[in-house]
Amino acid sequence: MRLDFASMCPPVFRFRSAPLLAVVASFVLGACSNNPYPPAQQALREDGSPWLVRYGAMPEDPRSLDPQVCYDSVGKRILEPIQECLLEYHPFKTSPYELRPCLLTALPEKVERAEGGAIYRCTLQQGIYFHDDPCFPNGKGRELVAEDVRFAFQRMADPKVECPALSTLQDYVAGLGEAFESARKAGSFDYGKPLAGLQVTGRYTFEVHLSQPYPQILYWLAMPFAAPVAKEAVEYYDGKSHDGVARDHFRFHPVGTGPFRIAEWKRNSAIRLVRNPAYHTTRFPEDGWMPDQEALLRPLAGRSLPLVDEVHMTIFRETIPIFMLFRQGYLDGMGLGKDAFSSLMTPDRNLSPKYQERGVALHRDTEPSTFYMSLNMEDPILGPNRKLRQALSAAFNTQAYLDIFHNSVPIVAQQLLPPGIGGFQPDFRNPYGFDLAKAKALLAEAGYPNGRDASGKILELTFDVNANSADERLSAEFEQKQFEQLGIKIRVVENTFARLMEKLDQGSFQIASGSGWSADYPDPENFYFLYYSKNLPPAGKNASRYKNPEYDRIFEKMAVMENSPERQDLARHLTALLSEDVPHILLMHRSLFALTQPWAPRIQSNPMLEGGLKYVVLNNELRDQKRREWNRQALWPLGLLLGSLLLGTATAVRSYRKA
């Protein structure tokens, strides 16, 4: 039987319309591709070479790009290439970390201060200009001068700015805390008043005055908090109207001196950075890389930066689309989260052969961070009973915890200091790491044989956890079971994040999860201060309320010393004290897997840099080739779909006409 589609179809679907439909369909498909990006700013550079665009992902919009405010990793990742700092980390030297001048001509010169403390003398490089921006006369960026650094330090003390570094730096930078308090009382900050802690001594020279010794100030000079800011930019972009146009705040319009500037920021969608053609502050390092990178990096040594022309950062709130775009070649790299872990990794924690064949490379990045559970030293049961704390620590199988809840990616923490921080001992083993037999023996020595006290009553402890998700509840259940292997009873108390923070501040807990510290700078002081007795909550971070005069004495000495073998010894001593006193149950140093495409090899993995965008390299030709190969469109499924729709419609019409 021959089907007469023409007579079955309504007029619009009759075959005389079919060519038109086919043309429309092919036009729609022809206009469509699965490339989600707009065209690059330009196709070629001035010299005719390809314009290189780096494609990356980030989880949300930066909350603030104000250098004196930005403290979160998303913001820092965008701000780092825009707003350069006085000093910077060498991208390749991470053991130990090395600071090198960025906007300064050399590392600051330290001299003693007559009133006590120290003075750091700094000289800015000459001929560095802010990005061209409408905030400057004729839109041309002006030269960077020492007054811009003073303005930045004054902004730190302005209560309206909300600088997170203030609470630490006000203890050291002369006059910073007083300036904050007086502005708070007056209701506004007086930028005309001099700041004792930052004295401008010439057009390009200035001094940082510290009221007490604080060698870590150099690390702060490598953070955006101390990065110079043009007063014109803040005054122009402060939310006011100019020429009848309402402008955004300065926090969304950073005007820096860095290798990139923001070309476009589509809120909730993407940020596009383009190279600053006038950038000449730093060049590609000439040494410091690993020997196996010699062939790749030697040709780049001393080259002007940045190495790519444009950076397109897309905001992804879900991880599945990241994985999809990476597979299609539309992302140059991605972090490996839980969702894609099983698809990409083999059970022995290697990249699956399918992706190895594609040329994808796997990297394991360990953050300079340590996570732990806090034990309350002021608790009447835990505080005076060191053996009990040791038993709890030895009962916890951290490796099993990491295997189950973190895909075995992080490293079991053996000490408070993470790898890479001065004083870290690679061979050190936590004397109260997992050993159930030892834990039971310690518990008996603590006065609780088989988990019972002298009267036969089972020891019961509360365990405060942050439980916002099913994963966190499962994790809490696992942790509870670990402790209960001792025969004791653990009562889990579920909290929101904020409530748990409140409990840690108030000291109203026995055992609490959710404690951890990520390095602001790679110095042991930045970790050991967590257990300094003068750093108690709510102002400080010593949530365990650990008080040990010997620890304090050594910490005070170590904190103000320059790096030296003697300082390393003191750091080791502090580790030994904490390991024996057990004010915490150590968990992990957070590690993450990251993947890079074959055209975007990873050249540095310094965790103190936020991406190091000025150093990234790219093989444009290879990327274009792979993208074409991986994204071929098949037209037959579309034909099949249209055919099915037409057939369905025809059948319906036919049955209608029959009726």
Add this chain to the structure above:
Amino acid sequence: MFAYILRRLLYSVPIVFGVMLITFVLFFVVQSPNAMARRVLGPKATPQAVENWLHNRGYDKPLIVNTKPGEPVYDSLFFNQMRRLAVFDLGTSDVTGRPLKQVFASGALPSLLITFPAFVVGFAVALGLALYLVFVRNSAMDMTAALLCVALMSMPVMVYIIFGQYLVAQVLNYFPAFGFNLQGWSTTKFLLLPVALMVVSGLGAEVRLYRALFLEEMGQDYIRTARAKGVSNTVVLLVHVLKNGMINLITLIVASLPFLIMGSLVLENFFGIPGLGNVLFTAIQAPDFAVVQASVFLGSLLYLVGLLLTDLCYAWVDPRIRIQ
């Protein structure tokens, strides 16, 4: 008519006030302003930073009633915010400091570009299918369609999104799996897949509902009379059933129209569309009370406008109804 509209608008004032009060209480029962500041500023925030953050945003005031001696009772967080909203000053985001008028203005168009076409296409397709199913009622085709509709209704929207992204964007490579670029004709490629998924995910429920409404009309006396007079099936369906059935549908359609601007929370997130659904999702996660509160305020206003329009439309299309 004018008096009726005015009266309805006046009724809406206490309703909006009540909605705002409930939102305020619920939000701050879950977390105090202090806890909110802690979450926004992160675990490293010092008490000084928290206090400064609260002060700069007015969260250091008493929540609802100010009982401090010498200060007005109404000088509280809730009443200060209500005073602002009363003159449509939405304020600024607690997290980014961005003016919320700007935030909502920039998010409305991307949301509408998804929801409006999806609404129109979804409505047209569902209407056509429902009429056809009414025509072939109680047949094998009708039963099959009912099964299909129930299957479509049973699947969570996430399944449609993930499957659609995988099949259409990843395997067939027709459209981007993610992203949005508002730039002339090329914008279409970012819209087709989310719109199609939105239509398909809502189709099952809509077809079932419209079919039920039209079946009710089919049982009316006037349809029997029309058939007895020899009126054709096409005229019965497209003139009598559709026209009268639409009176019932108007309630649903007009009331949902204002909500199109609010976008789709899940879809926008998975496709990276910077619409208002995305804004609200981010605000809840942050948490950004200013954005949540402004969204609820606008949402409740839109809802009330939708209801008012529905009532007016009823009077317009149904001669039996008179507005007094």
